Amino acid sequence: MSLAVYPMVVPGVAESHRAQCLESLQQAGVSVCTQPFPLSPCLVVASESCSDEPDVIPPGVGLNCLLWFGAPTEKFWRLACRCSLWLLWDERQASPVHPLREKLQALTSAQANIERALDAQGLVAQSASMRQVLFHLYTAARRGVDVLLQGESGTGKEQLARLYHQFRRCDGDLATLDCTTLDEGLAGSELFGHERGAFTSAHRSRDGVIADADNGTLFLDEIGDLPLAIQPKLLRTIQERQYRRVGGNQWMTSTFGLVCASHVALESAVDAGNFRLDLYHRIAACVIMVPPLRERVEDIVPLAEHYFASRCGDGVSLSGPLRQWLCQYHYPGNVRELYQRLRLIQPEAGAAQACLSDMVMPCSIPERSATGDNWIHQSVSAGLGLDAIKERATREAKASALRLCDDSCKQAAQLLGVSERTLQLYKSELSG
Numbered sequence: 001m002s003l004a005v006y007p008m009v010v011p012g013v014a015e016s017h018r019a020q021c022l023e024s025l026q027q028a029g030v031s032v033c034t035q036p037f038p039l040s041p042c043l044v045v046a047s048e049s050c051s052d053e054p055d056v057i058p059p060g061v062g063l064n065c066l067l068w069f070g071a072p073t074e075k076f077w078r079l080a081c082r083c084s085l086w087l088l089w090d091e092r093q094a095s096p097v098h099p100l101r102e103k104l105q106a107l108t109s110a111q112a113n114i115e116r117a118l119d120a121q122g123l124v125a126q127s128a129s130m131r132q133v134l135f136h137l138y139t140a141a142r143r144g145v146d147v148l149l150q151g152e153s154g155t156g157k158e159q160l161a162r163l164y165h166q167f168r169r170c171d172g173d174l175a176t177l178d179c180t181t182l183d184e185g186l187a188g189s190e191l192f193g194h195e196r197g198a199f200t201s202a203h204r205s206r207d208g209v210i211a212d213a214d215n216g217t218l219f220l221d222e223i224g225d226l227p228l229a230i231q232p233k234l235l236r237t238i239q240e241r242q243y244r245r246v247g248g249n250q251w252m253t254s255t256f257g258l259v260c261a262s263h264v265a266l267e268s269a270v271d272a273g274n275f276r277l278d279l280y281h282r283i284a285a286c287v288i289m290v291p292p293l294r295e296r297v298e299d300i301v302p303l304a305e306h307y308f309a310s311r312c313g314d315g316v317s318l319s320g321p322l323r324q325w326l327c328q329y330h331y332p333g334n335v336r337e338l339y340q341r342l343r344l345i346q347p348e349a350g351a352a353q354a355c356l357s358d359m360v361m362p363c364s365i366p367e368r369s370a371t372g373d374n375w376i377h378q379s380v381s382a383g384l385g386l387d388a389i390k391e392r393a394t395r396e397a398k399a400s401a402l403r404l405c406d407d408s409c410k411q412a413a414q415l416l417g418v419s420e421r422t423l424q425l426y427k428s429e430l431s432g
């Protein structure tokens with residue numbers, strides 16, 4: 001396999017270390033790219049003397065390997081947690097040519113497979129933290145390790161479960177069970193299936209999701225919501241991959257890979273007595289924390305571009321103010337909320353750029369507000385006249401625009417198509 005790498009020497013690293021690194025790459029037969037290239041891994045070269053910037057690793061580069069000169073220190077761990085793999089270079093020993101080649105080989109083939117899977121599923125992951133999540137997911141899937149995905153709602157756990165299934169390259173299907181919808185009485189049947197006559201409405205025998213996942217992957221979404229009564233029944237199934245249908249007495253086998261997801265920290269659910277510790281230990285062999293969107297701001301613009309590309313065709317770029325507007329928000333609902341926000345923006349078909357002025361605001365004032373109070377109707381009945389009504393509508397529009405734009409007069413002005421000064425005056429009137 002021909003290997004290429006982009007060495008990213010962190011500022012402050014000694015020149016002698018940089019030279020040693022380049023020499024080892026040459027000995028390992030690895031070519032050196034002069035630019036970060038998405039499909040080539042990045043070798044982050046660092047040592048204790050390097051700068052301590054948290055964002056030394058730029059977004060958009062491929063998977064990365066940290067090459068650290070010297071003994072690991074706190075700085076090493078801070079950097080290592082942003083890298084997929086790492087290699088320590090103990091200067092008393094010969095240069096680590098073979099391990100270096102091996103790690104770069106592993107990263108290169110993972111990178112190509114991950115890229116293919118992202119394309120196939122229409123997913124975007126540019127940030128170093130998401131690249132790392134993908135690498136761990138890929139490694140776990142290829143080694144047949146079960147995975148627990150934890151992260152806030154809307155971060156993409158379900159999409160990652162699909163990727164995990166794709167990475168496993170198995171013959172069977174991805175069988176999904178959303179545990180939030182499980183009725184306590186029917187949970188056993190949904191999971192294990194049932195025999196005919198097992199309960200009053202069981203007119204026929206049927207398979208459950210565990211049988212459906214045979215030779216494939218079982219995805220238990222929101223596993224924290226699994227009724228407590230059914231939890232002990234899953235222990236053997238997860239450990240031995242065996243199950244018994246409700247009303248049956250024969251143990252059956254299903255060979256599946258397991259991926260579970262939860263938006264709550266399951267450790268807290270265990271502490272609160274809502275989740276069994278023995279079940280937690282069986283599903284948490286490899287816990288992958290999916291970072292919230294506000295902690296990977298680098299993903300916001302690529303996700304937005306991806307969203308517009310899927311709606312308007314390729315090549316829609318975002319105007320500067322629109323990028324700024326999108327990146328300033330903190331997205332408690334994560335990618336799902338970003339997509340909802342983007343629905344407000346409607347670039348013209350075939351337009352090369354999406355701008356804030358493409359934003360569609362609700363153009364008619366609702367007939368009745370949630371409280372049932374129709375202020376326009378009341379104002380008209382009270383004989384207030386059009387000017388007073390317009391004046392109030394204008395004030396409400398300014399307040400809404402400022403709220404939407406996190407109090408930025410400039411962006412709110414763009415949104416309303418008025419001058420920035422108009423919004424500044426409105427704000428000073430309010431504070432005066």
Ligand SMILES: Nc1ncnc2c1ncn2[C@@H]1O[C@H](COP(=O)(O)OP(=O)(O)OP(=O)(O)O)[C@@H](O)[C@H]1O
Pocket residue numbers: 122123124125151152153154155156157158159160262263303335336339
């Ligand atoms: N990396 C990504 N690239 C493209 N779209 C994404 C990505 N991550 C999430 N999405 C989109 O965001 C939305 C929410 O994703 P998903 O349902 O996977 O989140 P979740 O973490 O499972 O949420 P919940 O905990 O509420 O079930 C979906 O529309 C999904 O397509």
